Amino acid sequence: MLINKTKGKVWTGRVKIADTFFKRFRGLMLTPNVNYALVFILPSETRLNASIHMFFMLQSIDVIFLDSSREVVDLKRARPWRFYVPKGGAKYIIETPVGVIDYLNAEIGDEIDWEVEEERSAIPSPVEALNKIGIKNSNGTISLAEPKPKLKGE
Structure with a gap:
């Protein structure tokens, strides 16, 4: 989710880093x-290292350039096969679907923040799978091996 802290607007879409x-x-x-x-x-x-190219892009996107305090230094509607340099130095660049800048009502000077949703794997790890079906031995640990048989005299 993207949050315009200055205006109190929230875009609830997914965010990746x-x-x-x-x-x-x-x-x-x-x-x-x-x-x-x-x-x-x-x-x-930096300004120059924050430049972006739109080569091999299949559609336009909205781009928000932020400084190290996460304040907007530039906004662009970037079109394919173009090159863009922000007006000021940027530490963060947010590339979004077209329309997000308008939705957030973002302007230069606004503070933008984000929250990343934890991505879940489609295939659970073996431990997760075993925990879900509850395979545990008497001491609470997960084991796929058969228990060691007790010998006489033990």
Whole structure:
């Protein structure tokens, strides 16, 4: 979810984080239907390194550039096959579906925050699966092995 703290507006869509070089490199390129926001966390606040390209994008997006205090320094409706440089230095870039800037009523100087929903895997881990079906032995631990038989004299 994206929150315009200045105006009290909330966009309840899904938010993902691009905090590594490869996640930032991939961005939303070749994404057929942008239906979530992607927050880019840059190593430092800068103007030129916060520039974005729209090469290999299949649709337009809204882009919000934020400084290190998460205040808006620039807003763009970015179209495919273009290049954009923010008006001021940015530490965070939020790429969203078209219309989110209008929905948040975002303007330069507004404080924008986000909450990332924890993504759940479609395939549970083995421990999660065993916990759900309640396979436990007498001492409370999970074991797939048969219990060790007791020998005479034990």
